[in-house]
Amino acid sequence: MKELLAESSNVGYPAGMEATPAVQACIPTAGRRERKKQRTREALVDSAFRLFAEKGFEATTVEEIADAVDVSSRTFFRYFASKEDVLLTFQDEQFGAMKEAFAARPADEPVITALRRASVSILRACEDGAFGFDPERFGCIRQLMESSPAVFGSSLEHGQRKHAEMTRLVAERMGVDPVTDMRPHVVAAVVNGVFHTAFELLGSGAVRAERFSDALSELLLTLEGGINFPAAAAASPASAD
Amino acid sequence: MKELLAESSNVGYPAGMEATPAVQACIPTAGRRERKKQRTREALVDSAFRLFAEKGFEATTVEEIADAVDVSSRTFFRYFASKEDVLLTFQDEQFGAMKEAFAARPADEPVITALRRASVSILRACEDGAFGFDPERFGCIRQLMESSPAVFGSSLEHGQRKHAEMTRLVAERMGVDPVTDMRPHVVAAVVNGVFHTAFELLGSGAVRAERFSDALSELLLTLEGGINFPAAAAASPASAD
DNA sequence: CCCAAACGTGTCACGCTGTGACACTTGTCG
DNA sequence: CGACAAGTGTCACAGCGTGACACGTTTGGG
Numbered sequence: 001m002k003e004l005l006a007e008s009s010n011v012g013y014p015a016g017m018e019a020t021p022a023v024q025a026c027i028p029t030a031g032r033r034e035r036k037k038q039r040t041r042e043a044l045v046d047s048a049f050r051l052f053a054e055k056g057f058e059a060t061t062v063e064e065i066a067d068a069v070d071v072s073s074r075t076f077f078r079y080f081a082s083k084e085d086v087l088l089t090f091q092d093e094q095f096g097a098m099k100e101a102f103a104a105r106p107a108d109e110p111v112i113t114a115l116r117r118a119s120v121s122i123l124r125a126c127e128d129g130a131f132g133f134d135p136e137r138f139g140c141i142r143q144l145m146e147s148s149p150a151v152f153g154s155s156l157e158h159g160q161r162k163h164a165e166m167t168r169l170v171a172e173r174m175g176v177d178p179v180t181d182m183r184p185h186v187v188a189a190v191v192n193g194v195f196h197t198a199f200e201l202l203g204s205g206a207v208r209a210e211r212f213s214d215a216l217s218e219l220l221l222t223l224e225g226g227i228n229f230p231a232a233a234a235a236s237p238a239s240a241d
Numbered sequence: 242m243k244e245l246l247a248e249s250s251n252v253g254y255p256a257g258m259e260a261t262p263a264v265q266a267c268i269p270t271a272g273r274r275e276r277k278k279q280r281t282r283e284a285l286v287d288s289a290f291r292l293f294a295e296k297g298f299e300a301t302t303v304e305e306i307a308d309a310v311d312v313s314s315r316t317f318f319r320y321f322a323s324k325e326d327v328l329l330t331f332q333d334e335q336f337g338a339m340k341e342a343f344a345a346r347p348a349d350e351p352v353i354t355a356l357r358r359a360s361v362s363i364l365r366a367c368e369d370g371a372f373g374f375d376p377e378r379f380g381c382i383r384q385l386m387e388s389s390p391a392v393f394g395s396s397l398e399h400g401q402r403k404h405a406e407m408t409r410l411v412a413e414r415m416g417v418d419p420v421t422d423m424r425p426h427v428v429a430a431v432v433n434g435v436f437h438t439a440f441e442l443l444g445s446g447a448v449r450a451e452r453f454s455d456a457l458s459e460l461l462l463t464l465e466g467g468i469n470f471p472a473a474a475a476a477s478p479a480s481a482d
Numbered sequence: 483c484c485c486a487a488a489c490g491t492g493t494c495a496c497g498c499t500g501t502g503a504c505a506c507t508t509g510t511c512g
Numbered sequence: 513c514g515a516c517a518a519g520t521g522t523c524a525c526a527g528c529g530t531g532a533c534a535c536g537t538t539t540g541g542g
Contacts, residue, residue, distance in 0.1 A: 033509055072521050077500060153398040182463045185438055193434025196401060197426055222423045226467035274538055313492055
């Protein structure tokens with residue numbers, strides 16, 4: 001689970017610049033301070049999830065979350081920008097995993113197909129608890145999004161903030177330049193929209209699917225008939241090897 | 242402009258229940274009270290837009306808005322559920338107009354095409370001040386959405402709340418049942434996503450378009466190549482007359 | 483014409499979120 | 513060990529949003 005937090009793994013040193021050898025002591029489990037901080041953070045997340053599940057999102061105050069871990073509410077806000085932010089952390093993990101899965105799809109799959117297979121596989125992992133994902137938390141978030149507009153809203157916003165990254169990935173796969181070609185933008189927009197709609201359909205019971213992954217899969221399959229642009233590999237067989 | 246606020250016009254009496262004849266005195270410009278309330282509301286909207294444009298969204302407090310109209314901040318919240326809500330009012334008008342325009346598109350146009358033409362025509366009206374729309378406010382909202390995440394977020398949320406309605410309209414045009422056919426849902430999701438992406442592209446300057454309507458048009462045109470389901474009229478020539 | 487119910491509003495009080503400033507403790511490194 | 517940095521608590525505060533109650537005005541009816 002932790003490895004998904006590893007900040008996309010290739011950031012930090014702009015390619016071509018080797019880390020100064022003296023600073024290689026930066027192993028993740030460095031000082032006691034760092035470890036303590038990590039423990040506090042996780043305790044806060046735990047506490048938040050427990051209370052949210054127990055009393056609902058709005059009914060839970062930041063002070064309660066902090067008190068349960070025996071820190072001040074001020075400290076809570078040093079770890080999270082807002083009450084909603086606690087939940088977004090988890091979504092970041094999912095998104096990171098999905099990016100990896102997407103990148104790993106065979107190059108001859110069209111984008112929407114690849115996106116569907118990647119996201120469905122990750123979601124299933126979340127639902128089943130595979131991979132180190134906690135299915136309890138996944139379910140909790142789902143429930144919170146359905147019951148609390150504030151949570152749903154911040155999830156929408158958060159998703160939109162991922163837009164640029166998604167666009168870049170799609171453009172890469174398609175082998176086009178997102179500055180001149182609008183298709184990657186459209187794909188990212190569309191997928192994001194479908195994601196949230198799947199959530200809503202599930203919440204309102206307007207779809208016979210039980211699991212989120214099933215609802216999403218169905219929507220994306222529908223979409224596939226239309227907007228399914230071929231990947232670069234399929235479009236230009238020149239680079240096929 | 243006011244007629245767009247007319248609450249979709251067919252709500253109020255569940256079909257088959259005639260209004261009690263004695264209550265037909267409900268002309269919109271009824272009592273003095275009603276008129277005064279309307280004036281206060283508009284004054285608040287005016288005040289809010291002026292201050293937002295002048296000092297930005299977050300920097301403007303509800304108290305300032307209310308003070309400028311000489312009412313208490315408590316009263317502000319009797320008119321609007323939140324600070325963001327003032328802006329959403331305007332978006333409702335646009336959405337209403339767009340629904341009308343969409344419904345008025347020729348029956349042989351595929352959904353995305355119809356959606357594109359309808360929304361672009363309304364947006365152009367907003368931009369040009371046709372139709373009673375105030376282009377100044379339109380521009381103001383655009384700027385606020387780009388600069389303030391809170392505004393953008395609530396717009397996202399608001400858009401999602403319109404989802405069900407949009408789905409219904411699309412399903413109607415396609416002549417299918419949205420319970421069994423997922424396509425209308427996908428269309429609604431997709432269009433909503435593209436809308437917000439157009440906004441974002443425009444804000445980040447990632448598109449050469451100057452006007453929002455141009456950016457949206459380009460994205461929807463791109464989309465059209467793919468997901469463009471035929472309308473019911475085109476699909477089943479049985480009803481062609 | 484006047485009275486009473488309904489309605490809009492102001493005022494007061496409050497809880498919660500989120501932030502800034504400053505002091506204090508604890509870990510870290512030379 | 514001693515200086516410095518990082519994390520935390522405390523206090524103060526601004527702003528959003530809501531509940532309760534009192535006061536004035538509108539409205540409609542006897």
